Amino acid sequence: MSHGKEGLRRRAYLLLEHPGTGPRLARVLDVALILLIIANVIAVALETVPRIYATHHASFRAFDTISVAIFSVEYMLRVWASAEREPRLPPWRARLRYMRSPMALIDLGAVLPFFIGLLFTSNLQMLRILRLFRIYKLTRYSPALSVLISVIREEAGALVAAFSILTILLVFAATGAYLVEHEAQPSEFGSIPAAMWWALVTLTTVGYGDVTPITPLGKVFGGFITVLGVGMAALPAGIIASGLADHLHRRRDQLRNEFRLALEDGKIDLEEGRQIERLRRELGISRDIAHAILSEVRLRQVPRGECCCPACGHVFDSRKLASVRSAEPSKPGLQRIHDKPEGR
Known part of the structure; x- marks a missing residue:
């Protein structure tokens, strides 16, 4: 009985967590959940239109109830x-660790507003808006979003440092604007907190133009902050872009190493091909890029087998010839092999 339960749990795990390697039902279920998430986001957006909600509020309520039931069953099965x-x-410790993972918390947050609404009916409009967080469930099915989250997690230290610098500059800009402009514009720059709005839109290079310095010293200071903001506001974007490029290179290197291991015997068998395809899907690498990586690995692969010297008939490993060629470029390959005989 326990083995049957474990087998069922294993099938459920592969069905939900690895749909690309499971039966056709797994892929159908994957697409159905994606469409349901998108439909929920559209429904929440349409509910904010008073005329549509007044006419179809019962349908919206029924659809939300069905969706919550499906998402709740999905969450419990995943746990x-x-x-x-x-x-x-x-098992209990593995489940507890999973329940604390970001994706599990997102799944839980997708259904919590519904159950909170059953207990507290004071602000249903806010609870309806909170259902928009269900769109984050798409992170599970989108390799691009998964990559972005991984990059943000890896570069968290650098991003915190960048935002700390921006915060310091924000206070500096607001203080300077207050000192040079508070007498000329007491309503806009009457205090440092009031001047922070101008400092924020200037440092982020948004520049709405609703609040601007009018004194000569204020204009000079404002120009300096604007130029400074052009570089500093782009700092977090540069960190993420650099981390994203590095992360994608590491993913491709991982797939490249998998191809090298599979081609050690000169061919990729069926099981190795399935494992590589599973890894490709998990890494979010397209088939075209995977084929390019495979061609690159095959071109760089040293052929196996024995070679025979046409002069003396000496038999040697072709891989050794390739390594000697790269180590001593001054001599012909066969001559270098004869200079270093093994066991002769």
Whole structure:
């Protein structure tokens, strides 16, 4: 009985967490959940139109109830099957660790507004808007969003440092604007907190133009802050872009190493091909890029087999010839092999 339960849990885990390697039903379920999430986001947006909501509020309510039921069952199945994620841990500990993961918290947040609305009916409009957070469930099905979240997590230290610098500059700009402009414009620059609005839109290079310095010293200071903001506002974007490029290179290197290991015997068998395809899907690498990486690995692969010297008949490994060629470019390949005989 326990083996049957574990087998069912294993199938549920593969069905929900690895749909690309499961049966056709897994892929159909994946697409159905994506369409349901998109439909929920559209429904929440349409509910904010008073005329549409007044006419179809019962339909919206029924659709939300059905969606919450499906998302709740999905969440419970994922928690139950998460014991397969870390089989070395006790099931309860593996499930608890999964429940604290970002994706599990997003799944929980997708259904919480509905149950909160059953208990507290004071602000239903806000709870309806909170259902828009269901769009973050698409992170599970979008490799691009997963990559972005991974990059932000990896570059968290650099991003915190960048935003700390921006915060310091914001206070500096607001203080300077207050000192040079508060007498000329007491309503806009009457205090440092009031001047922070101008400092924020200037440092971020938005520049709405609703608040601008009018004194000569204020204009000079404002120009300096504007030039400074052009570089500083782009700092977080540069960090993310650099981290994204590095992350994508590492993913491709991982797939390249998998191809090298699979081609050690000269060919890729069916099981190795499935494993590589599973890795390709998990890494979010397109088939065209994967084929390009495979062609590159095959071109760089040293052919196996024995070669025979046409002069003396000496048999040697062709891989050794290739390594000697790269190590001593001054001599012909066969001559260098004869200079370093093995066991002769």
